[in-house]
Amino acid sequence: MHLGIDEPRECQYNQICTHNSSPMETPHSKKRKVKRKWQIFPGRNKFYCNGRIMMAKQTGVFYLTIVLILVTSGLFFAFDCPFLASNLTPAIPAIGGVLFLFVIGMLLRASFSDPGVLPRATPEEAADVERQIDAANGAGGPGYRPPPRTREVVINGQTVKLKYCFTCKIFRPPRASHCSLCDNCVERFDHHCPWVGNCVGKRNYRFFYLFILSLSFLTIFIFAFVITHVILRSNRTGFLSALKDSPASVLEVVVCFFSVWSIVGLSGFHTYLISSNQTTNEDIKGSWSTKRGKDNYNPYSYGNILTNCCAALCGPLPPSLIDRRGFVQPDTPQPAAQSNGTNTCPTTQLQSHMCHQDQCIQSTKFVLQAAVTTPLLHAQPILLGGGPVLQPKPSVGGPCSALGPGQPSLPSSIPGLSCGGEVLALHDSENHCHHHLHHQHFISPEETPCTAHLGHHMPLYDPASQDSLHEDSVRGLVKLSSV
Secondary structure, three states: OEEEOOOOEEOOOOEEEOOOOOOOOOOOOOOOOOOEHHHHOOOOOEEEOOOOEEEOOOOHHHHHHHHHHHHHHHHHHHHHHHHHHHHOOOHHHHHHHHHHHHHHHHHHHHHHOOOOEOOOOOHHHHHHHHHHHHHHHOOOOOOOOOOOOEEEEEEOOEEEEEEEEOOOOEEOOOOOEEEOOOOEEEOOOOEEEOOOOEEEOOOOHHHHHHHHHHHHHHHHHHHHHHHHHHHHHHHHHOHHHHHHHOOHHHHHHHHHHHHHHHHHHHHHHHHHHHHHOOOHHHHHHOOOOOOOOOOOOOOOOOOOHHHHHHHHHOOOOOOOOOOOOOEOOOOOOOOOEOOOOOEOOOOOHHHHOOOOOOOEEEOOHHHHHHHHHOOOOOOOOOOOOOOOOOOOOOOOOOOHHHOOOOOOOOOOOOOOEEEEOOEEEEOOOOOEEOOEEEHHHOOOOOOOOOOEOOOOOOOOOOHHHOOOHHHHHHHHHHHHHHO
16 A cells, blocks of 8 residues: 655745744744732732832721821811911911821821831741751650740840741741731731721831821811811801801811821820830730839830930831842743643753753654545554564654664665664655655654654754654644544
8 A cells, every 4th residue: 555645745844942832833922921029929918000019908998098188188278278378377378288298298108118028938948947946846756746936036135036927937037027917927017007008017117107297297287277267267257157158167177176186196105116116016015014024124225215216217228128029030941731742841950951942843744744644544553564563662762772683673665764873864865755655664653763853954963852742742643633
């Protein structure tokens, strides 16, 4: 039976790059999308402006804070400032405008900043810490319960315990704590403030304090001058007429009256914390209270109120420890499964170096044409001239010299098919593909003891430096065409 291609066709070989996701794609047909680290951030934060703005997940109260400040200040500038500027002094709206801008600036800076989030441990770092903890605790019996995961450090003569965070897989630094709402360990954690929509920590505490302090001054300023406005109008036209002429003054007085006590009280509390160099978390827990012991004292205090305030408000601002706008560095290339079950890039470290963009192999047009025009191809072994059956080998592409003397050799009736070095090359002297295959001498890709790479004057290369993409794709296509 004569199987082959009746008309001669020129051999046109398309290059296939093993680095792409599909064997028939060009090297530049698919680009990998680069992600930034804020897109895969493990915490519960929200990011805006491509990672420049970092906030907590629950931001509803923050928008309420913005609305209250804008509405109260807007009513004051619209209904009270014109009368006060004309009857008292133009400095009133100027001072109010400066306070308003400062309050908004500090609020946005405290809300949109990184509070001092500590990066989580990598799997390698977490495994190393686990080994250290197991080595320190030793092996226990079935009922053995390991002690709490803590470490002790001495700071200014005071022993401080460092607790292990099971979420971040790190021993938290001194004064750090894990925020359950944001799911992050924050350095010098003070508290989570829903009014600013963010945690308050080492990197934004000064902005939070300046916000509540300036807001206290703005609230008192508006409350005082709204009362002054109402009194001046009442002296001229009466109290009821004054309320009719400026109805917004009543709303401003009510809002400022109920807000000033909480805001001023909060400012006073944080002024005390700054003067003693404490955090809200430490004060609530009583970490440095003398009730715990006579020798218990705050090791972070400088012993001077002025020095503590300067350290908290004027000290250098530490940099962010999370590179949230940085690019994610991919690890080894991941394999992309094809329809025929092959992988474009191997997963092992040795084979990943072999999968480069410029490392291409020749397509098997001859095998595809033979498979299309040959409906009688089978995946079963075929006898070669009555000889023994060539069993398919699990690893194709091995050297031809590895064949033993008792194993069958390649049929000599196929012209131009020879084994040179470790490569089988098909040579055609007329630069045309006149492949006339006989059924009794046909060898399927599963039966060849070494890889057959087809090409005209194709340079030799080491098959050990190639993956099994070529052989697997040919095998799959031949089987698919024979169904």
